[in-house]
Amino acid sequence: MSLTEIWTGRSVLVTGAGGFIGSHLAERLAREGAHVRAMVHYNALGRRGWLDRSPHHREMEIVAGDVCDRDSVRNAVKGVDTVFHLAALIGIPYSYQAPVSYVRTNIEGTMHVMQACLEERVRRVILTSTSEVYGTARYIPIDEQHPLQGQSPYSASKIAADQMALAFHCSFDLPVVIVRPFNTFGPRQSLRAVIPTIITQCLKGGKVKLGNVTPTRDMNYVDNIIDGYLSVATAARVEGHVINLGSGREIGIGDLAKMIANIAGRENAIETEPERIRPPRSEVERLLADSSKAQELLGWTPRVSLESGLKQTVQWMREHADHYRPDEYAV
Numbered sequence: 001m002s003l004t005e006i007w008t009g010r011s012v013l014v015t016g017a018g019g020f021i022g023s024h025l026a027e028r029l030a031r032e033g034a035h036v037r038a039m040v041h042y043n044a045l046g047r048r049g050w051l052d053r054s055p056h057h058r059e060m061e062i063v064a065g066d067v068c069d070r071d072s073v074r075n076a077v078k079g080v081d082t083v084f085h086l087a088a089l090i091g092i093p094y095s096y097q098a099p100v101s102y103v104r105t106n107i108e109g110t111m112h113v114m115q116a117c118l119e120e121r122v123r124r125v126i127l128t129s130t131s132e133v134y135g136t137a138r139y140i141p142i143d144e145q146h147p148l149q150g151q152s153p154y155s156a157s158k159i160a161a162d163q164m165a166l167a168f169h170c171s172f173d174l175p176v177v178i179v180r181p182f183n184t185f186g187p188r189q190s191l192r193a194v195i196p197t198i199i200t201q202c203l204k205g206g207k208v209k210l211g212n213v214t215p216t217r218d219m220n221y222v223d224n225i226i227d228g229y230l231s232v233a234t235a236a237r238v239e240g241h242v243i244n245l246g247s248g249r250e251i252g253i254g255d256l257a258k259m260i261a262n263i264a265g266r267e268n269a270i271e272t273e274p275e276r277i278r279p280p281r282s283e284v285e286r287l288l289a290d291s292s293k294a295q296e297l298l299g300w301t302p303r304v305s306l307e308s309g310l311k312q313t314v315q316w317m318r319e320h321a322d323h324y325r326p327d328e329y330a331v
Helices: 003-007 019-031 047-055 070-077 092-097 099-120 153-172 194-204 222-234 251-263 292-298 306-319
Strands: 011-015 037-043 060-065 082-085 122-126 176-179 184-185 208-211 219-221 242-245 270-272
Touching: 003 222, 003 242, 011 019, 019 037, 019 047, 019 222, 019 306, 037 047, 047 082, 047 306, 060 070, 060 092, 082 099, 092 099, 092 153, 099 122, 122 222, 153 176, 176 208, 176 222, 176 306, 184 194, 184 222, 184 306, 194 208, 194 219, 194 306, 208 219, 219 222, 219 306, 222 242, 222 292, 242 292, 251 306
Parallel strands: 011 037, 011 082, 037 060, 082 122, 122 176, 176 242, 184 219, 208 270
Antiparallel strands: none
16 A cells, blocks of 8 residues: 555644654655644744745645643644654753753643543554663664663653653553654754754855764664654554664764765865863763664665765755854854
């Protein structure tokens, strides 16, 4: 059965649909024929994030709300079959400054989603986690049994959100699956992430200002992650599971910057800027995914390589340079 046959007519909710991954997911579901209710964060200007620029926005039911407000969430969940919960505060540096905001959005917001899904008896809830919950690797590659280490307020809030979802599964038999993407990149990502930070500075010319360049990361192109979400939503007998989505390849930040400069056709010196460096014990030094569980349960493997994904992302950012301010450090 094709994906279009699976998704046509199925009602789904995507929280955080105006964001980087959420907008890609909402668009993909709309293309496959689903009835997409896209929940975006309410703001006084009425903006809907990246969905304002989406060619598919007229194919979605876009609702504004806030996962911190239980009524907003309950109204958004009504009548849907599947919930993809992506709404979150994700910036690690800002979590040092405003940790309470992360508790409210990431923990309390997730609880509101779980409560609403339980009340509405949704068929499946997919919660978005992060590889940051593992902290610096104690062993490589990192499987789902790796200890969780909250090395930043952000990662601690995401650990708590994961545990809240699993508690609802154990306590109330809520059909939850936790998707744990490693470092996702691609078009639309903000400068709070390292790859668009490097790309925009490379394209502008001059020095590339970064924090610590020695940590390694497992980078995965956004289309691979969207494939994973769709597989998780339809796979059999995965409720209660945590599933890594990673490439199985690690690269140091310094080497990544050189690779991007080469793709962009630039020669840029790298400069370490102190304000971009995490507190020493908060830095996650190494991440490398073991995604064998995803392959076993979902039949999922990444189809877009790091090099191919970077080329597509560099090209997109060349064409959309007006969306970015490379001279500013995005906290």
